Amino acid sequence: MLWQLAIVTIIVNAVAAWSPTNSYAPGNVSCADDITLVREASGLSANETAWLKKRDAYTKDALKTFLDRATQNFTNTSFVDTLWSTGQIPKLGVGCSxxxxxxxxxxxxxxxxxDNRTVGANDHGLGGLLQSATYLAGLSGGNWLVGSLAWNNWTSVQDVIDNRGKDNELWDISNSLLNPGGVNILSSASRWDHISDAVEAKDDAGFNTSLTDVWGRALSYEFFPTLYRGGEAYTWSTLRDADVFKNAEMPFPISVADGRYPGTEIIDLNSTLFEFNPFEMGSWDPSLNAFTDVMYLGTNVSNGTPVAQGKCVAGFDNAGFIMGTSSTLFNQFLLQLNTTSLSSFIKGIVGDFLKDLSSDYDDIAIYEPNPFKDTPYVASNYSQSIVESENLFLVDGGEDGENIPLVPMLQEERDLDVIFALDNSADTDEYWPAGLSLIATYERQFGPQGEGLAFPYVPDVNTFVNKGLNTKPTFFGCDASNLTSLARTPPLIVYMPNNRQSYNSNTSTFKMSYSSNQRMHMFQNGFEAITRNNMTDDSGFAGCVACAIMRRKQESLNITLPQECTQCFKDYCWDGKIETSGAGVSTVGTYSGSISFQTDAASATGSSSSTASSSSKQNAAAQMYPTYSTGWIIGTITVLGSVLGLM
Structure with missing residues (x-):
């Protein structure tokens, strides 16, 4: 069938990048005597820069097609041609929470x-935006989405739908991950036996293992169903050799994780944020400020040079392990064996492995040896603990409260104009989003790890809920002239929260099985949530998205947008007002300094974007606009760990 042929294609094209042992265990490989595996995070890698030139050729045409379709009923469409004639093409990113x-x-x-590959997306949705995106970032469950699509030859959700009920269906989660065979106990036992063998092989090869190895292996059977034992030898760097990525026919995928050392209790905005992309893993944060070649993770190095000249390790970057690293919060699910209905036989298989693990390592992925050992790029006012450690410890990317992976796309070097923030967080007691991820990212720019970051002003959680900003798409940072107190002009954020349209999609974070019918309802409601119910609530919404996309370039070029954009900004831009009560509709106030978006016709003409970068301006902004306590955010995450009984 077509699905299987696609997988065969990626296997043939990428076989050289698979684990050299043809198993889950990493193995030794030869590498150049003078190879350097670590670089300072002073800009984009040469590989990413070269790849972007290819991608630009795709996004340019795809975005022009989308904008022409979305603005076809506007009174004036010449501004699109103006942008293209000047070469000022907006650059897009998408973040999946x-x-x-x-x-x-x-x-x-x-x-x-x-996705223009989805039936009806062009007529009733935002088809073509995914083809127009340069970057696609995922975190935890969002990384399961991004990773499984990208590493399955950039398949589409439409393909997943079309192949429902067939052998090796992607995302067939009708049975719990703990009991994948359902009533077939022998099938479940065999799966766990293979998982145990794989992790043991890695351990026997001399590499430290953790619960994340078990978690990643279990997930892989659901994300790579056509590959032998869920892609036991399938590596993250394999994607480099897939034609769909080499030719830049897909967005640049990024996964996010946080640093946390065993014995420490909490993750906050001062934690080091790591990204994984097909070429590298590392951090832009001043507490590390370095990247390493992801293909050679597991190599014993000092300052990026292999300790054994000409000898490297490959295969450590197992695709499932990296996807598990971004979602280690769910390791807690595996620890609930005694509360499940698993047979004692299967509990024994998993339990035998888990019993030797220290509770300090429950949510930690161990990267040993530390790929950043002895690197000199940490800022002088930071602890050297990361680069002095023998191991690197990573956890779920959402544990710092930034549940939407925005930081990698906020890097100035990536030069994005607009980011679509898809929020499926469980911020409220009813498991709906309430803007906490945006609040946390806003706060990060004023902390020590936020050097060089810029993010638009956002309101507090009460305002998000009271004004209904968490129930429909909302634009943040619409007017660059109101953002001059920030380090620089940030991308405009199109916030798209999960909300009920045709289905109660606010399921528990720890619900670990969905029937085929439930999965279809979740797909449908997600489609409707970001399209204003298939454009029935606002037939002009696609045009408003087009206005948001063009806004930054329009401001910098000082050209006039059509009058329809003025109304769009009135309807969808946060107006800078806050509601001060903790519940219900309350008195409306404005921030000191007034950042209310100007909605008169004059505001549709651009003004030059400020590029101020002084710390004094950051400090001024921090004083002018309220900051929010991360304690409440982290407290929410902690509470989630106690609700496993809700699955």
Whole structure:
């Protein structure tokens, strides 16, 4: 069938990048005597820069097609041609939040609405935006979505739908991950036996293992169903050799994780944020400020040079392990064996492995040896603990409260004009989003790890809920002239939260099985959530998205947008007002300094974007606009760990 042929294609094209042992265990490989595996995070890698030139050729045409279609009923469409004639093409990114299978399934529906490969997306959705995007980032459950699409030859959600009920169906999660065979106990036992063998092989090869190895291996059977034992030898760097990525026919995928050392209790905005992309893993944060070649993770190095000259390790970057690293919060699910209905036989298989693990390592992925050992790029005022450690410890990318992976796309070097933030978080007691991820990212720019970051002003959680900003798409940072107190002009954020349209998609983060019918409902509601109910609530919404996309370039070029954009900004831009009560509709106030978006006709003409970068301006902004306590955010995450009984 077509699905299987696609997988065969990626296997043939990428076989050289698979684990050299043809198993889950990493193995030794030869590498150049003078190879350097680590670089300072002073800019984009040469590989990413070269890849972007190819991608630009695709996004340029795809975005022009989308904008022409979305603005076809505007009174004036010449501004699109003006942008293209001047070479000022807007650059897009998409971020998919965490939130377990809820985030994966609802997020899949959202992405399908942006994908011109989806039936009806061009007529009733935002088809073509995904083809126009340069970057696609995922975190935890959102990374399951991004990773499983990208590493399955950039398949589409439409393909997943079309192949429902067939052998090796992607995302067949009708049975719990703990009991994948359902009533077939022998099938479940065999799966866990293979998982145990794989992890033991890695351990026997001399590499430290953790619960994340078990978790990643279990996930892989659902994400790579056509590959032998769920892609036991399938590596993250394999994607480099797939034609669909080499030719830049897909967005640049990024996965996010946080640093946390065993014994420490909490992750906050001062934690080091790591990204994985097909070429590298590392961090832009001043606490590391370095990247390493992801293909050679597991190599014993000092300052990026292999300790054994000409000898490297490959295969450590197992695709499932990296996807598991971004979602280690769900390791807690495996620890609930005694509360499940598993047979004692299967509990024994998993339990035998888990019993030797220290609780300090429950949510930690161990990267040993540390790929950044002895690197000199850490800022002088930071601890050297990361680069002095023998091991690197990573955890779920959402544990710092930034559940939408925005930071990698906020890097100035990536030069994005607009980011679509798909939020399937469970911020409220009813498991709906309430803007906490945006609040946390806003805060990060004023902390020590936020050097060089810029993110638009956002309101507090009460305002998000009271004004309904968490129930429909909302634009943040619409007017660059109101952002001059920030380090620089940030991308405009199009916030697209999960909300009920045709289905109650606010399922528990720890719900670990969905029937085929439930999965379809989640897809459909996700599609509807970001398209204003298939454009029935606002037939002009696609045009408003087009206005948001063009806004930054329009401002910098000082050209006039059509009058329809003025109304769009009135309807969808946050107006800078806050509601001060903690519940219900309350008195409306404005921030000191007034950042209310100007909605008169004059505001549709551009003004030059400020590029101020002084710390004094950051400090001024921090004083002018309220900051929010991360304690409440982290407290929410902690509470989630106690609700496993809700699955």
């Amino acid at each position: 965490g939130g377990g299978y809820r985030a994966m399934l609802s997020g899949a529906g959202m992405l399908s609405a942006m």
